[in-house]
Amino acid sequence: MNDLNDLLDQGSEWGPWLVDIAIGLAAGIVIFFVGRFLAKKIAKWCERRMLKSNVDKAVAGFTSSIVYALIFAASTLMALGQVGVQTTSFIAILGAAGLAIGLALQGSLSNFASGVLIILLRPFRAGDFIDAAGQMGVVDRIELFHTELKTPDNRVVIIPNSSIMGGSIVNFSREATRRLDLVIGISYESDIRLAKELLEGILNSEDRILKDPAYVIAVGELADSSVNFNVRPWVKSEDYWGVRADLLEKIKYTFDENGVGIPYPQMDVHVTKAD
Incomplete structure (x- = not known):
């Protein structure tokens, strides 16, 4: 009888803690999915607004990708905070592991840096017909890590940005x-x-x-x-x-x-x- 009473007492003590965990977990899940949904909507809205302002399609696509990544990252950190993860410690751990992550993702970081260079140097624009990295096609979009071309026979070719910037680029549409x-x-x-x-x-x-x-x-x-x-x-x-x-x-x-x-x-x- 005493053991049963002890279990009930412990259950009454654990109940609020379990409820808090469940509420935090549910809130974290909701924040994560809502944040991802809002990130997509806001990124698309930004892209549409930039296109209406006559901003180049490639620049608009690249900018919208960055906006999506930032909002998604912020939503993920907020969700982790609701679950109970110390975000400050989490950020510190990410910072400490940054070197290892950077070494492991050298290709991705190189593609991102090359994407930034493409936007800054503007060797081509959306709609230009180019020959880059051994592929020929019309530039459709410039994303964070890759560029999409459409070939004359309507195939979509996805080229890493580092491959484009690492070789010769022939722009057939630059001159009139x-x-x-x-x-x-x-x-x-x-x-x-x-x-x-x-x-x-x-x-x-x-x-x-x-x-x-x-x-x-x-x-x-x-x-x-x-x-x-x-x-x-x-x-x-x-x-x-x-x-x-x-x-x-x-x-x-x-x-x-x-x-x-x-x-x-x-x-x-x-x-x-x-x-």
Whole structure:
């Protein structure tokens, strides 16, 4: 009987403590999930506001990622505080373990630092067509640790920011105009003057080719199987691929109609009969 009374007395003492723990745990869980929900909403709201203010899409996406990370971290610390974890001690422990974490996450920290450099140096913007880290595509978003590209066939390529900043970046959209570099070969039997006149007529008839700078048509090489012309017109950047395809098609049809041969690699074999 005395043992039962002792258990009841202990239960009455532990009851409030258990209730406090349960309430703190429930409050911590609620704070964590509400904080994460608010972090997403606030980050999206910030991104929309920045886009409405004509801020570059890449910068808006990067900034919203930072806002989300800060609010989420603050919510996590508040949740831990409600559970009973001493956040000051927790922060101190994180600070002490910072070196080890930094060594373990060298790649992630390098990607973050590279993301900051991309935003500051602005080698490209959202919507630019670039060649970086061996991938070509249109820049869609710049996140904390990676950059998203969309390829012409609508694939999404995710590249670590450090890989982008660690190599060459070719931005095809930075300048308003681009030069087409075509090499057109004709056979040695064809008339060079006629071929040049035909090329000039094709370029003059194409409205998308710019008058300034003027195009260039010149014999570039007497190759093994052909006489090669360098054809170099200037176009607007957005017209580059369309004009290139149309010119190649027109050149082929025009040369065929006027008897100008476009050769293919060939080899002459001479057979000598021995006595």
